[in-house]
Amino acid sequence: MSEDRKLKSFDMDGVVDYIKSGKAKKIIFLTGAGISTAAGIPDFRSIGTGFYSNLQKYNLPEPSDVFNIKYFKENQEPFYDLCPSLLPGKYKPTFIHYFGAYMAKKGILLKQYTQNIDGLERIAGVPEDKLVESHGTFSTAHCTECKKEWKLEEIRDKLLLGKPLHCTDPDCKGFIKPDIVFFGENLPTSFQHNARIDLRSCDMLLISGTSLKVNPFASLPGTAPEDVPRVLINLDKVAQYTEEEMDMGGEIVKVTPPNFRSLLRYDHPSNTRDVYLGGDCQETFKELARRLGWYDDIIAMMPK
Numbered sequence: 122m123s124e125d126r127k128l129k130s131f132d133m134d135g136v137v138d139y140i141k142s143g144k145a146k147k148i149i150f151l152t153g154a155g156i157s158t159a160a161g162i163p164d165f166r167s168i169g170t171g172f173y174s175n176l177q178k179y180n181l182p183e184p185s186d187v188f189n190i191k192y193f194k195e196n197q198e199p200f201y202d203l204c205p206s207l208l209p210g211k212y213k214p215t216f217i218h219y220f221g222a223y224m225a226k227k228g229i230l231l232k233q234y235t236q237n238i239d240g241l242e243r244i245a246g247v248p249e250d251k252l253v254e255s256h257g258t259f260s261t262a263h264c265t266e267c268k269k270e271w272k273l274e275e276i277r278d279k280l281l282l283g284k285p286l287h288c289t290d291p292d293c294k295g296f297i298k299p300d301i302v303f304f305g306e307n308l309p310t311s312f313q314h315n316a317r318i319d320l321r322s323c324d325m326l327l328i329s330g331t332s333l334k335v336n337p338f339a340s341l342p343g344t345a346p347e348d349v350p351r352v353l354i355n356l357d358k359v360a361q362y363t364e365e366e367m368d369m370g371g372e373i374v375k376v377t378p379p380n381f382r383s384l385l386r387y388d389h390p391s392n393t394r395d396v397y398l399g400g401d402c403q404e405t406f407k408e409l410a411r412r413l414g415w416y417d418d419i420i421a422m423m424p425k
Contacts, residue, residue: 128350131387131396136352137412139325140229145350147231148224149323151341153331155356156217157239159403176203190303194265197285197296204280204299209240209259209273216419217329217406218245223419225251232319234312236331236338238301246422253319255312255338257301264288266295273299308337320344326351329402333360333383343382352396353385354405360385 127144128135139145154162176184179199186192187199222245224230234253235242240260242252262271267290276297279286286297302308316337320326326345333339339360342351353359361384386392398405410416 126393127348128394128396131392133398133409133412136350136396136398136409139350140413145325146229147323148229148325148327149231149319149341149345150221150224150233151235151326151328151331151338152217152221152233152242153236153329155330155402156215157212157237157241157330159215159217160212160239160241162212162239185304188301188303190305193298193303201280201285202283205283207238207259208277208280209244212239212241213424214241214245216403216410216423218242218247219419219422220406220410220415222246223410223415223422231323232315234316234319234338234341236335253309253311253315255302255308257299257309259299259301262297262299264290264293264295265298267293269293271297312337316341317344321346324349327354328352329354329406331355331359332357340383342385348394350394350396351385352398353387354398354402354409356399356402358388358397358399361388363389 127139129138176187176199179187179196179202181187181192181199187203193200218241221230221233221242225233225247230247230251232251232253233242233247234255236256238254238256238259240258242254243249243260260273262273262276263269265288267288269288269290276286280299288295288297300309307313320341321344323345326342326349328342328351331338333342342360345351363384385395385397387395387397398409407416410419
C-alpha cells in the first residue's frame with residue numbers, strides 16, 4: 122500500500138478496517154436531508170406532499186421562498202403556516218441519527234455538522250457540544266427586530282397555531298422567528314468558529330444524505346487534511362472530481378476545477394483516500410454497523 126494511502130481499499134472493507142484499527146478517533150460526520158427521509162419527513166419542494174399543498178395557496182414564486190428572508194420580511198404567513206409541520210417532536214430519528222449518537226458515546230465523534238433543522242440529532246442523543254446545526258435550529262428563537270430570545274418550549278404552543286407570531290414587547294414590531302437559517306442569512310457563528318478548526322484536526326470524514334451543493338457547507342470536505350479518508354454514503358454520487366477539457370489554441374487540455382479540494386475523487390485514477398458507498402444510505406449504515414460490531418448496541422439505543 123502506498124505511504125500516502127491510509128485505506129487498504131476504497132470500499133466497505135477498507136472503511137471497516139480503518140475504523141476497527143483504532144485510527145479513526147476524531148471523526149467528522151457531515152449530514153443532510155437524505156438521512157431524515159426515512160423518518161417520514163416530506164420534501165416541501167415535492168408536488169403531492171402536504172408541504173407543497175399548504176404552500177400553493179400563497180402563490181410563491183418558488184416553494185423554497187418560504188425560507189427566503191427577503192420574502193419573509195414581506196409576507197410571514199407562509200412560514201408560520203408551515204411551522205406546525207416542521208417543529209421537532211413529530212418525527213423520530215433514523216438508524217443513521219443513532220449511528221452518530223453511538224460514535225459520540227464511543228468517544229470517536231469529533232463533531233457532527235448537519236444541514237437539517239429537524240432536531241433529530243438531539244433527540245437521538247448527539248451531545249450539544251458535539252453538534253453543529255449548520256442551518257440553524259428550532260430550539261431557540263429571536264425577535265427579528267429587538268433580538269429578544271425565547272426557548273422553543275416557551276413558544277411551541279403558539280407556533281402550532283400556524284399564525285404569525287409577534288414579539289411580546291408592545292413597543293416592538295418584530296416577529297418571533299425560530300433560529301433556522303433562511304436563504305439570504307448568514308450561517309450561525311458556531312459554524313464559522315468551529316468548522317475550520319474541527320475539519321483540520323479530524324482523522325476521518327463520513328458524509329451522508331447531502332448533495333454537497335450549498336456553500337459553505339459544501340466546502341467542508343476540502344478543509345480536511347489531504348491524507349484524511351473521506352467516505353460518502355449516499356444514494357447518489359455527488360461532488361465528484363472531474364477535470365474540464367478546454368481548447369487551448371487547438372490543443373485540448375484538462376483543467377483542474379477551481380473547487381478541486383472539496384471534490385471527491387472516488388472514481389478518479391488519482392484517488393488516494395475517497396470512498397463512495399451507494400444505495401439506500403440507511404441500509405448501508407446498518408451494514409457498516411454490523412461489520413463494526415456496533416449494530417446491536419445501536420438498535421438498543423432506539424426506542425421500541
